[in-house]
Amino acid sequence: MAPKTSEVDLLIIGAGPAGLMAAAWASRCKLKTKIIDDKDTRIRTGQADGLHCRTLEIMDSFGSPSIAYDILGQACVIKDISSTKADFSAQNPKEGCEEHIERCESVRSGEEDLPGSRYPQVSLSQGSVEQAFLNFLERDGDSVRVERNLTPMKLYVEEACVDDHDAYPIETHLRESGKDERAGSPDSTASEKIAAEIVRAKYVLGTDGAHSWTRKALGLQMEGDRTNKHFGVMDFVPLSNFPDIRISCAIHSSSGSIMTLPRENGLVRFYVQLGESAAKGGTFDRGKITPDDIIETSRTILQPYTLDYSHCDWFSVYTVGQRLAQSFSHLDRVFLAGDAVHTHSPTMGAGMNVSMQDSYNLIWKISTAIRTGNREILATYNTERMATAKELIDKDRAMSDFYCDGPSANSKRYQEFREAFRDFVSGVAVEYSPSLLTCPVNTSNGSIDRKGSPQRLEKIYSKPSLASNLILGQRIPSYRVTNHFTAEAVHIHTTLKSTGQWRILLFPGDLSNSLRFSAFQNLGHNLSAPSSFIHTCTPPSSLIDSTISILTIHTSNRNSFSALDLPNIFHPWSDSKGHDYWKMFARDNESRDDIYKAFGIDEEVGCLVVVRPDQHVGYIGELEDLESINSLPFRLLERPNEIYNPDKSVVREPFALETRDVDRQA
Secondary structure, three states, X not given: OOOEEEEEEEEEEOOOHHHHHHHHHHHHOOOOEEEEEOOOOOOOOOOOOEEOHHHHHHHHOOOOOOHHHHHHOOOEEEOEEEEEEEEOOOOOOOOOOOOEEEEEEEEEOOHHHOOOOOOOEXXXXXXXXHHHHHHHHHHHOOOOOXXXXXXXXXXXXXXXXXXXXXXXXXXXEEEEOOOOOOOOOOOHHHHHHOOOEEXXXXXXXXXXXXXXXXXXXXXOOEEEEEEEEEEEEEEEEEEEOOOOOOOEEEEEEOOEEEEEEEOHHHOEEEEEEEEEOOOOOOOOOHHHOOHHHHHHHHHHHHOOOOEEEEEEEEEEEEEEEEEEEOOOEEOOOEEEOHHHOEEOOOOOOOHHHHHHHHHHHHXXXXXXXXHHOOOHHHHHHHHHXXXXXXXXXXXXXXXXXXXXXXXXXXXXXXXXXXXHHHHHHHOOOOOOOOOOOOOOEEOOOOOEEOOOOOHHHOOOOEOHHHHOOOOOOOEOOOOEEEEOOOOOEEEHHHHOOOOXXXXXXXXXXXXXXXXXXXXXXXXXXXXXXXXXXXXHOOOOOOOOXXXXXXXXXXXXXXXXXXXXXXXXXXXXXXXXOEEOOOOEEEEOOOOOOOHHHHHOOOOOOOEEEEEOOOOEXXXXXXXXXXXXXXXXXXXXXOOOHHHHOXXXXXXXXXXXXXXXXXXXXX
């Protein structure tokens, strides 16, 4: 019986957090998507459990009711972090105990206090995070649903067709999990006979974990090292007199280290230093470790405090190590994300977050490439996320040393030590270098700081002094503004939903000034002109803001001028819904938020800020500098009119199975 066949824009292999983030994005971008997983259900216990503020911002960006709303309704908020170390003082209040631990510092987690951040650090089981995404996909009403018990067998890429916009150059053979042990055999004839389905895709994303089948199919190697240090991980309900049992802790003693994280439903996650492979008495056998072993080691470290447990939800043992793939993509058609390309210890609580942010960086770029036929944009995924992963690996190595090396000076100065990690781990400090998507800056010697940007972009550069507190390539911070028409105070991030749109934020200053109002009217007329990039980047018959959305934030009193006297580009008109009243805002004067001051914008000068679909700042320029933004990055969005012609017939050559076989065996 011949296997069924299908064609999709995107095939996602692996339905963990990174894969589900990709599916949510793809659903919002209206991509024809198939997501498969070899398991019969989502994760039920264990695995990752920390979520940081940038991840929650991203989750919220998918709309209401948001994924973040589901998460926050269940999660445990991390407010304080306690640093605890061994003390050998003679004044030990616990008689008969030569060593005891005591708190030396308590610091505020404070992610909600970071610039322009709305969310705290929280903890929640990976299974619950996955369920929040599954709930979103169900609510979104799209056809993207996880198809389970499906395992990939073979992956072919037809290299001759990778640059053909209309082609489906990737062919993946799938089987039902557990149906036939011959799957993945080098004998392709046997494998084809047992394939349950053949999927032809424009793009494939492998989010299938540290032992990624997709990565192996591409022949990519992981580079790095594994140490001889081992930690036990355990989720349990603790029975203890340790006073900080419901506080996240970094605990050091001469017997080892523990990191704790309070969790939902009374659980606490313990990361416990167990031993080394070359420990006395022989090698370290991970397979023999039990929950009681982890608790017994914890008791020794926590003395004189007591510890027992009534329920163990999950436990595991991991070996400290950091590894990174050689590349995150193949021919800009097959991509990898998450643990498939970077593995490290869980001590920073960043793994699940960075994995999801990989997918968030990628999917809108695939959507753009499909919509416009321009594939240049796809190369930025590898450069942007590889740099982020390298920084993650470096920081994880330093944090692992902190836990593995016992009591140290950093234990006493934990807040100072943690400051070197907090901004990056939270996600707000992730910065993308200049590229096709992030306009470069003039350096002090007059040359262009391009860091590999294409030669043709040399004459186009940002002017960051116009918004001195914004950092090119970082996500734009969120501050409150007041809707000009409704008087409602909202965070600016709530206007930057994950829809695939680019945004141009205009900061004209005081529009009650007649000269400034007139100049802003002229700007609107220029943006509305048929020759404007707004029109050339918008598909025929689509709403004028479907590709590029204009948002205005002024400093005037809302009642000092009539916003409807401005061109409709600032409040687009629809015959069915009237004006769009959610694109013009005033500076919020009723709270501490002053977005002009926060961004470092002089209201007498003003500026414009181009924000990418993933909320990262792509360009900062003068308010009327339309020539530059017409060239970068919106040139990438233009597409010949005939590509939009719905009557255009697409003729494809038969798929050639004899072309390059990427996978020889999983």
